[in-house]
Amino acid sequence: MNSYVTKKAGKYWPSKVMKKMAWVNSEKIYKDAAKNPVKFWGKLAQEGLTWEKPWESKNTYVQKLPYFWWFKGGKLNFCVNALDRHLDKNKTALIWVPEPVKEKIIKLTYRQLYDKVNKFANVLKKLGVKKGDRVAIYLPLIPEALISMLACTRIGAIHTVVFSAFSAEALKARIIDGDVRVLISADGYYRRGKKEDLSKKVSQAIKGTKIKKVVMVRRLSKKKNYSGKFTSFDKEVEKADSFCKPETMNSEDPLFILYTSGTTGKPKGVVHDTGGYATQAYYTTKWNFNLHEDDVMWCTADIGWITGHTYAFYGPLLTGNTTLIYEGAPDFPNPSRWWKIIEQNKVTVFYTAPTVIRMYMRFGDKYINKYKLKSLRILGTVGEPIDKEAWGWYFKKIGKSRCPILDTWWQTETGGTLINTLPGIGPFVPTIAGKSFPGTKHVILNKDKKQTKGKEVGFLVQLSPFAPGMLHGVWNNHKKYVETYWKKFKNKYDTSDGAYLDKGLIRITGRTDDVMKVAGHRLSTAELENAIDNHPSVNESAVVPVPDKIKGEIPIAFVVLEKGKPSQELEKQLKKQVDKEIGPTARPSKVFFVRNLPKTRSGKIMRRILKSILKQEEPKGVSTLVNPDSVEEIKKIVSQK
Numbered sequence: 220m221n222s223y224v225t226k227k228a229g230k231y232w233p234s235k236v237m238k239k240m241a242w243v244n245s246e247k248i249y250k251d252a253a254k255n256p257v258k259f260w261g262k263l264a265q266e267g268l269t270w271e272k273p274w275e276s277k278n279t280y281v282q283k284l285p286y287f288w289w290f291k292g293g294k295l296n297f298c299v300n301a302l303d304r305h306l307d308k309n310k311t312a313l314i315w316v317p318e319p320v321k322e323k324i325i326k327l328t329y330r331q332l333y334d335k336v337n338k339f340a341n342v343l344k345k346l347g348v349k350k351g352d353r354v355a356i357y358l359p360l361i362p363e364a365l366i367s368m369l370a371c372t373r374i375g376a377i378h379t380v381v382f383s384a385f386s387a388e389a390l391k392a393r394i395i396d397g398d399v400r401v402l403i404s405a406d407g408y409y410r411r412g413k414k415e416d417l418s419k420k421v422s423q424a425i426k427g428t429k430i431k432k433v434v435m436v437r438r439l440s441k442k443k444n445y446s447g448k449f450t451s452f453d454k455e456v457e458k459a460d461s462f463c464k465p466e467t468m469n470s471e472d473p474l475f476i477l478y479t480s481g482t483t484g485k486p487k488g489v490v491h492d493t494g495g496y497a498t499q500a501y502y503t504t505k506w507n508f509n510l511h512e513d514d515v516m517w518c519t520a521d522i523g524w525i526t527g528h529t530y531a532f533y534g535p536l537l538t539g540n541t542t543l544i545y546e547g548a549p550d551f552p553n554p555s556r557w558w559k560i561i562e563q564n565k566v567t568v569f570y571t572a573p574t575v576i577r578m579y580m581r582f583g584d585k586y587i588n589k590y591k592l593k594s595l596r597i598l599g600t601v602g603e604p605i606d607k608e609a610w611g612w613y614f615k616k617i618g619k620s621r622c623p624i625l626d627t628w629w630q631t632e633t634g635g636t637l638i639n640t641l642p643g644i645g646p647f648v649p650t651i652a653g654k655s656f657p658g659t660k661h662v663i664l665n666k667d668k669k670q671t672k673g674k675e676v677g678f679l680v681q682l683s684p685f686a687p688g689m690l691h692g693v694w695n696n697h698k699k700y701v702e703t704y705w706k707k708f709k710n711k712y713d714t715s716d717g718a719y720l721d722k723g724l725i726r727i728t729g730r731t732d733d734v735m736k737v738a739g740h741r742l743s744t745a746e747l748e749n750a751i752d753n754h755p756s757v758n759e760s761a762v763v764p765v766p767d768k769i770k771g772e773i774p775i776a777f778v779v780l781e782k783g784k785p786s787q788e789l790e791k792q793l794k795k796q797v798d799k800e801i802g803p804t805a806r807p808s809k810v811f812f813v814r815n816l817p818k819t820r821s822g823k824i825m826r827r828i829l830k831s832i833l834k835q836e837e838p839k840g841v842s843t844l845v846n847p848d849s850v851e852e853i854k855k856i857v858s859q860k
């Protein structure tokens with residue numbers, strides 16, 4: 220059996236086979252791209268995508284910070300790039316694995332997907348959706364999610380996908396911020412063998428919004444009939460014409476909005492544009508995952524997150540490959556499910572999050588040992604730092620010591636991966652992300668904004684020209700865009716991540732702001748605090764993440780009551796409050812009721828001190844607090860629980 224890695228001087232490198240099959244296999248690419256990144260990306264965009272009209276070469280990259288545009292004036296349609304140009308190949312575009320084991324796996328060829336997308340694009344038009352309008356998509360991982368997203372891109376509508384496990388309130392907030400009129404959802408989905416209802420959440424969410432129409436996929440019951448604002452996805456598609464002319468879009472037109480958590484309570488709508496995003500999605504998919512004709516890529520992320528957008532759907536379609544998605548839970552009906560799916564469908568590229576790897580490690584090796592997973596060639600991880608132990612397990616147990624692991628660093632804002640090792644170049648080093656993707660540049664700065672020396676941890680920033688997939692502002696909020704990304708470092712994009720250099724390779728240490736990664740999901744402490752503070756008994760609260768063996772981090776809440784007494788019942792209510800306003804993903808695992816939160820003279824809550832107390836470390840900077848006594852009290856409460 221082929222091995223795609225080889226060990227040299229204690230490190231893993233691509234084997235000869237891997238080098239031979241890799242699209243990029245020489246270090247030279249980094250130097251060549253760095254000489255003229257704009258020209259480099261310009262050439263790639265021209266070669267990789269299908270344009271209706273090219274851009275003038277002086278407009279390959281136009282920068283007027285904090286904004287910048289790629290391929291300005293170039294015209295294209297995203298859906299044409301993802302579908303139309305692959306129609307001749309008679310190839311499977313999508314493999315969908317439903318959670319119920321008895322249900323049939325569905326495979327759609329590019330032609331079949333194209334037909335469905337065209338029809339649904341016509342449905343959207345009939346419902347009044349026009350170029351530039353926002354369409355909200357609140358769907359589980361089912362084929363209709365992909366069909367809906369692509370249909371939007373065909374007619375130039377801007378989709379905004381909302382994670383299906385988010386609450387009605389969370390959906391509503393996004394509908395209002397995006398000024399959305401049409402929502403696509405489903406009656407529900409399967410999770411661990413149970414039917415999860417979405418209908419109720421949808422009805423609740425649209426109250427008080429400007430939603431005119433809701434298209435519902437009948438996933439759980441084909442019998443349900445819809446009327447009024449509601450209509451059924453399949454019935455509408457049945458009636459629709461089979462061809463929809465793709466809208467001609469400018470490269471810099473928005474393609475989608477994806478809401479993500481920052482340091483404030485309100486999620487922000489990250490805007491991605493068309494040509495730049497498509498270029499980065501295309502090349503990062505092709506070069507990182509080294510996709511060729513026979514590849515089947517499985518990115519396990521949900522479409523509610525950027526990883527689902529770029530690597531479960533758009534990347535592998537732009538490159539004309541086959542992508543697999545699975546509706547359900549990794550441990551249903553037992554913890555062999557994923558490995559079975561890989562064997563059944565001959566998955567070659569597998570991309571997941573460290574949190575799930577750690578979960579599988581805990582299930583025990585017996586669920587994996589009998590699977591040979593011969594089809595696998597490349598493994599990837601994303602979303603949070605991966606520790607040595609999880610890396611080793613992934614490498615040995617899943618990759619059977621044959622496959623490279625790409626630890627890919629990126630963000631909702633970057634659209635595609637930015638720092639990782641390329642499979643044909645190496646080395647693959649546990650816990651190290653690697654180098655900036657060719658044609659992009661990151662540096663690590665210390666507090667004085669100078670480049671760090673040795674292994675000093677500093678702030679990771681990106682330099683101009685900014686990568687083509689980078690966000691194009693925050694929806695309806697210029698101020699937030701400037702404050703979040705461009706204020707701290709002049710003319711440099713602030714990633715809000717910490718990092719250090721290890722022999723020229725980048726190691727990510729984690730967020731430097733109040734953003735948590737809980738089981739790979741991005742959440743902000745402020746969002747949780749807002750939710751908790753909305754409970755009538757609460758005066759104020761502080762949420763901090765603490766390390767967790769499986770989930771990476773979990774949120775812990777400290778609550779000061781306005782009225783009532785601490786009780787288990789109240790703790791339950793507060794957790795429910797978070798479920799209601801954000802979703803169970805964000806539920807704090809513990810609530811400590813305290814009399815005071817540690818604050819500075821200016822009233823800032825010192826979450827750092829709370830973190831230290833939870834870690835049983837001696838908190839620093841207590842003397843700068845207005846209420847140093849609070850620390851002793853909190854220490855006591857924490858130690859008693």
Ligand code: WTA
Binds near residue numbers: 479524604
């Ligand atoms: C973190 C996910 C370490 C990081 C694509 C970043 C990582 C945040 C890695 C973005 C990695 C992502 N190693 N940390 N390989 N990949 N992160 O927007 O803190 O959900 O800022 O995008 O995840 O999370 P987001």
